Amino acid sequence: MPGENSGIINGFPLIQHILVVEDQASRRTIILDEANYTMGRHSSNSIQMHSRQSSRHHATFVRKFNTKLNQFTYLIVDGDLEGNKSQNGIFINGERCLVHELKDGDLINFGCDVNASYHHMARKENVTLTSDLNSQVNSVSKENELYSSNENIQTKNTLILSEDDTDIKKNKQSQDNEDTFADYSYLDTLTGLPNQTLFNEYLYIAVSNAKRHQHYVAVLLVDLDLFSGTNDDSPKEWADQILKDIGKSVQTRLRNGDIVARWGDCQFSILLPQIQDVENSTRIVQRILSTIHQNVVINGTPVPIQTHHAVVVYPQDADDSSKILSLLGYRLTQAKLESQSVPSSSLELSNRRSQVEKRLHRAIKYEELDLYYQPQINLQTGGVEALEAFVRWHHPQKGLITPEKFLPWADKTELTDPMNRWILTEACNQNVRWQQAGISPLTMSVNLSEKQFYHPNFSQLLEEILTETQLDSRWLEFEIPESFLIHHIEDAQKIIRALDRLGVSFCLDDFGKHYASIRYLIEFPIKKIKIDQSFIAKLADNPHAIKIMSTFIDVGKNLNIQVIAKGVENQLQTDILQNLNCFLMQGYRFSQPMKGEEAKTFLLLHRTPVR
Numbered sequence: 362m363p364g365e366n367s368g369i370i371n372g373f374p375l376i377q378h379i380l381v382v383e384d385q386a387s388r389r390t391i392i393l394d395e396a397n398y399t400m401g402r403h404s405s406n407s408i409q410m411h412s413r414q415s416s417r418h419h420a421t422f423v424r425k426f427n428t429k430l431n432q433f434t435y436l437i438v439d440g441d442l443e444g445n446k447s448q449n450g451i452f453i454n455g456e457r458c459l460v461h462e463l464k465d466g467d468l469i470n471f472g473c474d475v476n477a478s479y480h481h482m483a484r485k486e487n488v489t490l491t492s493d494l495n496s497q498v499n500s501v502s503k504e505n506e507l508y509s510s511n512e513n514i515q516t517k518n519t520l521i522l523s524e525d526d527t528d529i530k531k532n533k534q535s536q537d538n539e540d541t542f543a544d545y546s547y548l549d550t551l552t553g554l555p556n557q558t559l560f561n562e563y564l565y566i567a568v569s570n571a572k573r574h575q576h577y578v579a580v581l582l583v584d585l586d587l588f589s590g591t592n593d594d595s596p597k598e599w600a601d602q603i604l605k606d607i608g609k610s611v612q613t614r615l616r617n618g619d620i621v622a623r624w625g626d627c628q629f630s631i632l633l634p635q636i637q638d639v640e641n642s643t644r645i646v647q648r649i650l651s652t653i654h655q656n657v658v659i660n661g662t663p664v665p666i667q668t669h670h671a672v673v674v675y676p677q678d679a680d681d682s683s684k685i686l687s688l689l690g691y692r693l694t695q696a697k698l699e700s701q702s703v704p705s706s707s708l709e710l711s712n713r714r715s716q717v718e719k720r721l722h723r724a725i726k727y728e729e730l731d732l733y734y735q736p737q738i739n740l741q742t743g744g745v746e747a748l749e750a751f752v753r754w755h756h757p758q759k760g761l762i763t764p765e766k767f768l769p770w771a772d773k774t775e776l777t778d779p780m781n782r783w784i785l786t787e788a789c790n791q792n793v794r795w796q797q798a799g800i801s802p803l804t805m806s807v808n809l810s811e812k813q814f815y816h817p818n819f820s821q822l823l824e825e826i827l828t829e830t831q832l833d834s835r836w837l838e839f840e841i842p843e844s845f846l847i848h849h850i851e852d853a854q855k856i857i858r859a860l861d862r863l864g865v866s867f868c869l870d871d872f873g874k875h876y877a878s879i880r881y882l883i884e885f886p887i888k889k890i891k892i893d894q895s896f897i898a899k900l901a902d903n904p905h906a907i908k909i910m911s912t913f914i915d916v917g918k919n920l921n922i923q924v925i926a927k928g929v930e931n932q933l934q935t936d937i938l939q940n941l942n943c944f945l946m947q948g949y950r951f952s953q954p955m956k957g958e959e960a961k962t963f964l965l966l967h968r969t970p971v972r
Contacts, residue, residue, distance in 0.1 A: 414473030894928025
């Protein structure tokens with residue numbers, strides 16, 4: 362039997378969890394003692410909300426065991442456990458949140474005229490909600506007045522109970538999901554700055570406020586090449602200190618209310634939530650960039666570094682937070698591409714494109730392009746589940762060129778259609794050749810660029826290639842990043858539905874790199890998600906990365922979507938992933954990309970027979 366400090370006595374929690382809910386219809390005091398509670402406007406919810414402004418399924422309460430406190434606590438989740446968020450959100454103590462572990466005295470607003478407060482107290486043998494509860498509730502009622510002025514909560518918070526308001530709502534029995542959600546940290550572990558998740562929340566609130574008060578919002582994304590001005594032998598661990606110094610320096614130069622966050626490995630995002638005019642944002646951005654360039658120092662010596670940046674201004678460039686982030690990523694990519702050969706004028710850039718186009722035409726004609734294949738391994742069976750195809754260019758002078766160095770240029774030319782045709786035809790033919798060699802059928806995964814994906818003839822082209830190569834469409838998969846879906850969501854839905862009717866499948870690539878939105882997993886026929894390798898690289902020394910990875914795996918399991926770990930390079934990462942119940946992996950730990958014949962030999966040894 363657990364001891365007295367275990368948080369449980371005779372099967373009952375030592376702590377009494379109490380939720381006080383106030384809406385237009387009543388004030389209710391609810392004892393929380395079940396594993397899950399749903400809350401919303403629809404009558405099927407455990408706790409029904411009496412407000413037309415609330416969502417049908419507005420929030421979910423999930424019981425979990427907090428090992429630090431050694432007792433049960435409750436998480437409140439915006440929306441339901443399938444990833445569907447409420448329309449108006451939830452606000453805890455005046456701050457909007459997606460997932461929050463409730464603490465004694467927390468004030469909850471549901472983005473409408475429904476409010477609540479959460480309390481806990483020691484359990485008594487005969488539970489009577491009398492002066493103990495009333496004193497606790499009344500002790501926070503003054504705090505309600507402070508939060509009611511917050512401009513993100515457009516309603517009053519008046520949670521004052523009379524002594525006889527003790528209506529306890531009994532809940533329907535529900536499935537125990539204590540471990541469904543991991544604790545989220547909203548700060549970057551290296552710099553201490555907000556991370557992407559928290560930055561996205563700040564951006565959402567800033568855009569909402571800007572809509573009400575009719576002002577501008579500017580967002581700056583800066584990408585750093587930390588070692589462009591150093592010797593190749595410079596210790597890479599210096600990068601960590603440089604990132605800390607830059608983050609701190611930028612933070613000190615911002616105005617009150619501006620936000621700097623660590624966006625990626627060597628990227629910072631800056632939010633300017635109140636801009637009176639576009640010219641003002643330009644001056645602030647230049648000041649920030651100047652600060653960054655002045656604060657890169659190694660061993661006391663200033664070091665020049667290369668930076669690329671992009672700026673998006675609300676509402677002139679984009680009218681909501683998702684579009685802002687999508688456009689920001691697109692503009693940063695364009696800035697990088699246009700600086701690769703450093704053209705001094707638009708004429709030089711045009712000439713460069715023309716040269717690349719002619720050279721790529723020649724590459725296709727004289728078969729200088731080749732596909733390489735990297736296997737995806739199932740650790741439970743020890744066999745190959747699928748292969749990802751990578752295009753390479755055997756340049757007669759420059760040698761082997763990887764796709765990220767020439768495909769972006771190809772997308773700037775009229776070569777999209779012939780490149781699509783060559784890559785898909787070769788990938789499908791290779792799959793058929795393997796099957797003819799006695800290898801059981803397996804999935805061939807092909808990456809698509811954004812221009813390829815949105816090409817108006819792509820669906821027709823694919824249908825022709827499947828007919829021509831005689832490959833069963835179920836053995837073809839396309840990898841697309843989330844950014845494709847966010848940029849043109851309605852067009853993306855039409856394209857994916859059309860391709861889905863042809864029988865091909867889809868993998869969401871680089872999941873978690875920018876958005877990690879459950880919405881797309883629900884709205885699109887996604888069969889797999891491939892976790893961005895930046896998370897895999899941090900598993901060995903970053904507990905937060907392990908928590909995030911565990912959450913992604915749980916999401917995949919709940920939605921019946923396969924989860925693949927990308928970029929696995931060593932046994933330690935493999936062991937951690939297996940302990941997290943992730944068994945599909947891809948990376949140099951198992952094999953580098955191989956040419957067709959080499960991949961055939963690998964498959965004959967490792968392909969698991971189809972079940």
